[in-house]
Amino acid sequence: MKSLRSISIIALLIAGCVSIKPQHVTRDKSVTRDEGVTRHASRVTNFFSPATSHLFKATLDIRKHHLTGLLVVKRMDTLPPTPPQTGRGEWPGIYRIVFMNEIGLTFFDLEMKTDSFKVISCFESLNKSALMKILETNFRMLTWSGPLKNETPYIQDGTKNIVRSGMAGKYKTWQTFSPSGDTLYTTSSKSNIFDPAIISFAKYSEGFPVKIILENPFIGMKMTLRKLVQ
Amino acid sequence: MLHNPAILFWSLMLISWASFPAMSQNRPIDAASSESLKNRVKEVAMNTRTISCDFIQEKEMSMITEKITSKGKFFLKKEKMLRWEYLQPFSYIIIIKNDHITIKDENKVNQFNVQSDKVFLEINRVILGSIQGTLLSDEQNFKATFFENSTSWVVKLTTLNPKLKESLSEIVLWFDRKDYTVSRLEMKEPGGDCTRISFSAKKLNQPIADEKFKVN
Numbered sequence: 001m002k003s004l005r006s007i008s009i010i011a012l013l014i015a016g017c018v019s020i021k022p023q024h025v026t027r028d029k030s031v032t033r034d035e036g037v038t039r040h041a042s043r044v045t046n047f048f049s050p051a052t053s054h055l056f057k058a059t060l061d062i063r064k065h066h067l068t069g070l071l072v073v074k075r076m077d078t079l080p081p082t083p084p085q086t087g088r089g090e091w092p093g094i095y096r097i098v099f100m101n102e103i104g105l106t107f108f109d110l111e112m113k114t115d116s117f118k119v120i121s122c123f124e125s126l127n128k129s130a131l132m133k134i135l136e137t138n139f140r141m142l143t144w145s146g147p148l149k150n151e152t153p154y155i156q157d158g159t160k161n162i163v164r165s166g167m168a169g170k171y172k173t174w175q176t177f178s179p180s181g182d183t184l185y186t187t188s189s190k191s192n193i194f195d196p197a198i199i200s201f202a203k204y205s206e207g208f209p210v211k212i213i214l215e216n217p218f219i220g221m222k223m224t225l226r227k228l229v230q
Numbered sequence: 231m232l233h234n235p236a237i238l239f240w241s242l243m244l245i246s247w248a249s250f251p252a253m254s255q256n257r258p259i260d261a262a263s264s265e266s267l268k269n270r271v272k273e274v275a276m277n278t279r280t281i282s283c284d285f286i287q288e289k290e291m292s293m294i295t296e297k298i299t300s301k302g303k304f305f306l307k308k309e310k311m312l313r314w315e316y317l318q319p320f321s322y323i324i325i326i327k328n329d330h331i332t333i334k335d336e337n338k339v340n341q342f343n344v345q346s347d348k349v350f351l352e353i354n355r356v357i358l359g360s361i362q363g364t365l366l367s368d369e370q371n372f373k374a375t376f377f378e379n380s381t382s383w384v385v386k387l388t389t390l391n392p393k394l395k396e397s398l399s400e401i402v403l404w405f406d407r408k409d410y411t412v413s414r415l416e417m418k419e420p421g422g423d424c425t426r427i428s429f430s431a432k433k434l435n436q437p438i439a440d441e442k443f444k445v446n
C-alpha cells in the first residue's frame with residue numbers, strides 16, 4: 001500500500017514537471033518594458049469578437065476514448081468591453097461552448113464568463129470535475145485576447161519566433177508568435193500541475209486559424225478543431 | 231358591404247389564411263386509429279427492402295440563435311445494411327453492415343463492433359427504429375402519443391428509460407400520409423436543444439448495390 005502511494009506521488013511529481021515553456025528561447029533585451037507591459041504587446045490573438053460564433057469539426061481523444069463531432073464556440077455578449085471592466089487578466093465576454101456528435105446529440109454544453117464556468121449539460125461519462133477544470137483552462141486560453149501581465153519578451157533561437165511569457169489571469173502563460181509578430185503559433189499555460197494547456201494554431205485563413213489543437217499532456221487529452229464554413 | 235367583390239375576395243382570403251394554422255395543427259387520434267397506424271407502418275416497413283433519400287439535419291440550440299445545418303444521403307438495405315453520409319459542411323460516413331460499424335471521418339477510417347459501443351448501439355437503435363417505425367411498439371422505452379394533420383401522422387415518443395432520458399427526452403416522428411414512411415424526425419434533449427432531420431427525394435425498393443455499404 002505504501003509503495004503504491006509512493007509510486008502515485010512520484011508519478012504526480014513527474015507529471016508536475018510537464019514544461020509549458022517553449023524550447024530554446026533567450027531573453028530579448030532589445031525590447032524594453034513599460035509598466036510591466038512590453039511595447040510589442042499588441043499581438044493579434046482576438047479570434048472571438050463579440051456576437052460571433054464559430055463552427056468546428058472536432059475530435060476529442062482522452063487516452064483510449066475517441067469522440068468526434070462538431071464544436072460551436074459562440075461569444076454571447078454584443079457590446080465590446082470597455083477597459084475599466086475588462087482590464088488585464090480577465091476574460092471579457094460570455095462564451096457558450098457546445099460539443100455534439102455528428103447526429104446532433106450534445107456531449108457537453110458549457111457557459112464561460114469572466115468569473116464563472118458552468119456546465120449546462122454533459123454526458124454522464126464526461127461530467128468529471130477534473131476534466132471540466134482542464135477544459136476550462138483550455139477554453140479560457142483559446143479565447144484569451146489581452147496582453148499578458150508582467151510580460152517578458154524572448155526570441156526563439158533558430159526560428160527567430162517572438163515569444164512572450166507572463167500571466168493570463170491566474171495562468172502562467174507562454175505565447176509564441178511568428179518573427180513578424182502578427183501570427184500566433186502556440187499558447188501554453190498552466191495554473192497548477194494538473195491543468196497544463198498547450199494550444200497550437202495553424203493554417204490561417206483571413207486572420208483566423210483553421211486548425212487548432214488543444215492538449216493537456218497531464219491526462220493525455222487532445223482536442224483537434226477544424227473550422228467549418230456553414 | 232359583402233356585395234363588393236373585392237371586399238368579399240379579401241375577406242375569404244383572410245378567413246382562409248387565419249384558418250390555415252389550425253388546419254396544419256396536430257390533432258390527437260383515437261386508440262383504434264393509432265393501432266391502425268402502427269400496423270400500417272409495420273406493414274410498409276416489412277415490405278420495404280431498400281430506402282434511399284437525401285436528408286437535411288438542423289441542430290437548434292436553446293441559447294444560440296443560429297441553427298447548425300448539415301446535409302447528406304441515407305441508404306438502407308435489408309437486412310441490416312445502412313449508409314448515413316454527411317456531405318456538407320463536412321464529410322463523414324457511417325456504414326453499418328450487420329453488427330460492424332465503419333466510420334470514415336474525413337480520410338480517417340475506424341471500424342468497430344456495434345455491440346462494443348453502448349452509446350452508438352443506442353443511437354443506432356433509435357435512428358433505425360425511427361425510420362423503420364419499430365420504436366412505435368417499443369413500450370419498454372417509450373410512451374407513444376399519436377396525432378394527425380393534413381399531411382402527416384405524427385407520433386410523439388416520450389422517453390421512459392432513465393438512462394436514455396439523460397440524452398433524449400422525446401422523439402417526434404412524422405409519417406407521410408401517402409406512403410407511411412418517415413418524412414421528418416425530431417430528437418429533443420433534456421436541456422431544450424433539438425435536432426430535426428428531414429428526409430426528401432425518397433426512393434423505396436429501388437436496387438442499391440452492396441458496394442454502397444463499403445468505404446472506398
